[in-house]
Amino acid sequence: MPKNHHPNSVTKAPRRTSEDTLKSMVKMLAVLECFSVGERHLTPSEIARRTQLPRATAHRIVATLREIGLLDQDRERDSYRLGLKLFELGSRVLSNMDLHREAVGHIARLQHLTGENVHLCVFNGSRMVLIERRQLETAPANMVTTMEEAPTHCTGVGKAFLAFQEIETQNRLMAEKLERYTPGTIVEPQALHAELARVRQRGYALDLEEHQAGVRCVAAPIRDVTGRVFASVSVSGPAPRMPIERLQALSTVVCEAASAVSLQLGWQP
Numbered sequence: 001m002p003k004n005h006h007p008n009s010v011t012k013a014p015r016r017t018s019e020d021t022l023k024s025m026v027k028m029l030a031v032l033e034c035f036s037v038g039e040r041h042l043t044p045s046e047i048a049r050r051t052q053l054p055r056a057t058a059h060r061i062v063a064t065l066r067e068i069g070l071l072d073q074d075r076e077r078d079s080y081r082l083g084l085k086l087f088e089l090g091s092r093v094l095s096n097m098d099l100h101r102e103a104v105g106h107i108a109r110l111q112h113l114t115g116e117n118v119h120l121c122v123f124n125g126s127r128m129v130l131i132e133r134r135q136l137e138t139a140p141a142n143m144v145t146t147m148e149e150a151p152t153h154c155t156g157v158g159k160a161f162l163a164f165q166e167i168e169t170q171n172r173l174m175a176e177k178l179e180r181y182t183p184g185t186i187v188e189p190q191a192l193h194a195e196l197a198r199v200r201q202r203g204y205a206l207d208l209e210e211h212q213a214g215v216r217c218v219a220a221p222i223r224d225v226t227g228r229v230f231a232s233v234s235v236s237g238p239a240p241r242m243p244i245e246r247l248q249a250l251s252t253v254v255c256e257a258a259s260a261v262s263l264q265l266g267w268q269p
Contacts, residue, residue, distance in 0.1 A: 001053050014109065024061075032059050032070065032082070036126070039267060041079040067227050099222070099231055100131050102264040107134050107233065110257045114250055116237040121150065121157040123230060126173070128157045153192055154185045156207035156219030160232035163199035185211045190195050204251045205232075209239055216242040218251050220258035225266030 020122045042050075050060035055233045062080060065071040069085035069266050093177055111118040111134035120132040130148040152158030152173055162170060170193070178187040186192045207217045217236030221229040235254050236242075242250075259269075 005164065026069075027051070027057070030067065030196045031058065032086075033125075043079045043082050048144055087134075098265060099261070103132060103222075103233070103261045106165060106257045106260050107132050109136070110123075110233070110235065110253060113253055114235045116235045116242075116250075119157060119234050119236065121161075121232055123152070123161050124149070127151055127156060128161065147196060149181065151181075153187075153223050154181055154207065154210040156205045156217040156234040156236065157232040158233070159196060159199050159205035159207070159217040160221045161229055163196040163205065164229035181211050182209055182213045184208055186210065200226075200250075203253055206247055207234075207236070208244075214239050216247060218254050220251070220255040222258050223262040223265070223267040225227070227267055233261070 008245040030051045030053070031047055034047050034256050044056065044059045044062050047053075047062060048055045051058060053061070064069060065083075066073055066080065071080045071085045072083045091222045099120075099122065107118050107120055118134040119130055121128040121130050127149040128151075130150070132156075150158060152162045162173065171189075174192060178189070179185070180191070181186050186195055204218055207215075207219070209216055215236055216239050217234045219232050219234035222231040222233060224230050233254060235250050263269075
């Protein structure tokens with residue numbers, strides 16, 4: 001018998017360190033980030049391939065995320081989708097977000113002044129997420145129960161955000177094929193960079209039926225306390241009611257609203 005070994009002793013499992021916990025959380029986040037609007041259902045094998053995790057590790061993480069409600073399983077197809085728990089957490093984020101609280105009054109005023117639809121969006125890492133909407137002749141949408149996303153390359157809110165980001169962020173979002181939504185959509189990276197330069201120069205972005213035929217909008221960037229652009233606000237309406245002259249005129253009040261929200265968030269020009 002080995003020295004100092006007691007016959008009734010039990011070998012203890014290796015102690016889990018904070019570094020191990022962090023690595024596990026990073027892997028879980030990588031699994032969640034596999035899902036997108038275009039790929040809402042994924043099998044464990046597809047998740048393993050996208051994350052480059054060992055298949056057994058991917059299966060284990062998927063099972064854990066399912067147990068805590070962050071993933072839901074489609075048993076008929078043995079595939080998974082993002083769980084409602086994420087939606088609940090996201091709704092709480094929106095409810096407690098300084099931007100949402102500080103901007104509501106300005107969004108309502110902007111809709112009243114322009115008589116058009118107004119949208120407030122934030123960037124989620126790949127797309128613009130709508131957190132507040134004021135619609136023409138309708139009650140404001142309850143964003144705790146309604147969430148929408150929009151691409152960055154062909155919407156006013158997206159270009160107003162993207163124009164003020166580092167070149168690395170712009171190139172990352174342009175690395176994937178840019179989807180063409182209408183004949184006016186800019187899908188060439190070089191042309192999009194030129195468009196973003198124009199947005200930076202004038203301080204606002206235009207969407208001239210680039211995302212949705214028959215709809216035009218003007219948008220302006222919103223800054224946080226550090227001056228970083230992380231959100232944007234837009235006014236949109238039917239193309240016949242939004243000629244270029246009116247869009248340029250509306251840009252003044254849209255930029256004023258964006259600046260007012262930024263100031264309330266602590267931005268110092």
